[in-house]
Amino acid sequence: MALLAIDDLHKRYGKEEVLRGVSFELERGETKVIIGPSGTGKSTLLRCINRLTEPDRGKVWLDGVEVTSPRTNIYRVRAQVGFVFQDFNLFTHLTALDNVRLGLIRVKKMGKRDATERAMRELERVGLADKAYAYPAQLSGGQQQRVSIARALAMDPKLILFDEPTSALDPELIGEVLQVMIELAEGGMTMLVVTHEMGFARSVADEIIFMEKGIIVEQGPPEVLFTRPKKPRTAEFLRKITEFYGESG
Amino acid sequence: MELIFKWEWLPGLGKGLVLTVELTAACISIGAAFGLLLAIARLYGRHVIYWLASAYVQFFRGTPLLVQLFMIHFGLAGWGIRLSPLLSGIIAMGLNTAAYQAEYFRGAIQAVKRGQALAALSLGMTRWQTIRYVILPQALRLVLPAWSNELVYMLKYTSIVYLIGLPDLMGVGRTIASSNFRFFEIYAVVALIYLALVLLITFALRYVESRIRVPGLGTAR
Numbered sequence: 447m448a449l450l451a452i453d454d455l456h457k458r459y460g461k462e463e464v465l466r467g468v469s470f471e472l473e474r475g476e477t478k479v480i481i482g483p484s485g486t487g488k489s490t491l492l493r494c495i496n497r498l499t500e501p502d503r504g505k506v507w508l509d510g511v512e513v514t515s516p517r518t519n520i521y522r523v524r525a526q527v528g529f530v531f532q533d534f535n536l537f538t539h540l541t542a543l544d545n546v547r548l549g550l551i552r553v554k555k556m557g558k559r560d561a562t563e564r565a566m567r568e569l570e571r572v573g574l575a576d577k578a579y580a581y582p583a584q585l586s587g588g589q590q591q592r593v594s595i596a597r598a599l600a601m602d603p604k605l606i607l608f609d610e611p612t613s614a615l616d617p618e619l620i621g622e623v624l625q626v627m628i629e630l631a632e633g634g635m636t637m638l639v640v641t642h643e644m645g646f647a648r649s650v651a652d653e654i655i656f657m658e659k660g661i662i663v664e665q666g667p668p669e670v671l672f673t674r675p676k677k678p679r680t681a682e683f684l685r686k687i688t689e690f691y692g693e694s695g
Numbered sequence: 696m697e698l699i700f701k702w703e704w705l706p707g708l709g710k711g712l713v714l715t716v717e718l719t720a721a722c723i724s725i726g727a728a729f730g731l732l733l734a735i736a737r738l739y740g741r742h743v744i745y746w747l748a749s750a751y752v753q754f755f756r757g758t759p760l761l762v763q764l765f766m767i768h769f770g771l772a773g774w775g776i777r778l779s780p781l782l783s784g785i786i787a788m789g790l791n792t793a794a795y796q797a798e799y800f801r802g803a804i805q806a807v808k809r810g811q812a813l814a815a816l817s818l819g820m821t822r823w824q825t826i827r828y829v830i831l832p833q834a835l836r837l838v839l840p841a842w843s844n845e846l847v848y849m850l851k852y853t854s855i856v857y858l859i860g861l862p863d864l865m866g867v868g869r870t871i872a873s874s875n876f877r878f879f880e881i882y883a884v885v886a887l888i889y890l891a892l893v894l895l896i897t898f899a900l901r902y903v904e905s906r907i908r909v910p911g912l913g914t915a916r
């Protein structure tokens with residue numbers, strides 16, 4: 447059974463139907479990358495998975511639990527799903543260490559000493575142990591995003607959702623974040639990544655999902671999608687985005 | 696006319712000062728606790744709760760404090776509810792400042808970036824945990840400058856309680872002045888005491904602000 451199964455997800459904001467029936471699955475240890483033009487519902491899709499946004503219709507299953515069922519304890523589900531935001535959303539009033547520790551202490555009810563130990567391990571993993579006592583405003587964008595990845599990792603998530611994790615970064619800071627993500631993927635973390643970084647998509651993804659206007663246009667392994675896509679629309683999008691962002695991304 | 700000053704005025708004024716400080720402390724605390732609840736009700740409450748909180752805020756901000764004080768002290772007495780002047784003063788001013796503080800808190804909570812709550816929820820925190828550990832610590836830092844002003848206003852507004860017979864700083868001053876007719880000197884001394892208190896509070900709160908300041912979070916001053 448797939449770790450994550452999404453079945454016919456619909457979401458509408460007013461008159462605009464942002465998701466128009468999206469279905470796919472994600473196996474344990476897999477990395478899938480969602481690409482597509484802006485405003486096609488990619489972020490909404492990620493938020494529907496842990497119900498930060500309530501879908502109108504459709505089902506989400508995580509590890510055999512129906513996330514979308516009203517009887518499901520959504521807080522427990524969210525604690526098992528890491529979420530990395532485009533604009534980091536580190537807690538402004540807390541140091542890097544406290545950012546990583548907060549969920550451990552308040553959600554996982556871990557003791558302070560264990561939580562600190564665990565948080566420091568995760569900060570080390572993203573190369574920021576020396577910034578443990580810095581506040582977000584004192585960190586570069588790339589460092590903030592790495593702390594936010596550490597915050598997600600500390601919760602021992604079954605799956606991490608990345609919502610354009612490098613889109614708000616200066617170009618020279620993108621590499622350090624992608625490097626952390628590549629290491630995670632290679633370490634067997636299950637990841638669902640919305641990104642415009644085609645280099646990352648090509649080298650790391652097990653499968654690419656091309657979304658447009660609220661539906662999946664095409665999906666497949668990167669070598670197929672990048673070299674001989676079935677749909678003309680996919681080819682056109684890939685050509686445009688590689689022109690814009692460059693091959694290596 | 697020469698100015699005179701008598702040391703014998705001071706013990707009485709000192710007692711009045713103590714009452715003024717107690718009154719201010721009581722109503723500002725009640726106002727803070729109740730104001731925070733009102734702000735949360737107006738931000739997160741639905742239907743009846745939202746409307747009640749909003750009506751409350753509108754009423755207490757839209758009518759004079761003195762009218763509110765008289766309604767509570769003299770008005771309620773007509774219904775058989777007789778409150779001591781001290782209790783009337785604390786209730787009237789506590790209810791009044793609650794409405795103002797509610798608006799300051801509401802503004803500060805709204806000023807906390809929306810992504811902060813999303814991040815907290817994504818970790819599995821409940822709504823209440825999100826408010827308690829993420830929103831409020833930031834909002835309270837943001838609200839401090841406005842809140843400092845409210846505290847200073849309330850300290851000065853407490854002077855109206857002499858009208859219901861309380862011997863606060865103003866009340867004592869008035870009593871002394873009406874016995875020796877040295878109105879200017881006595882009210883000048885009263886004014887200086889208020890001023891000293893205001894400066895003390897201002898500096899104390901600035902110190903607090905500097906102690907809890909966090910880089911990147913509301914540096915208005």
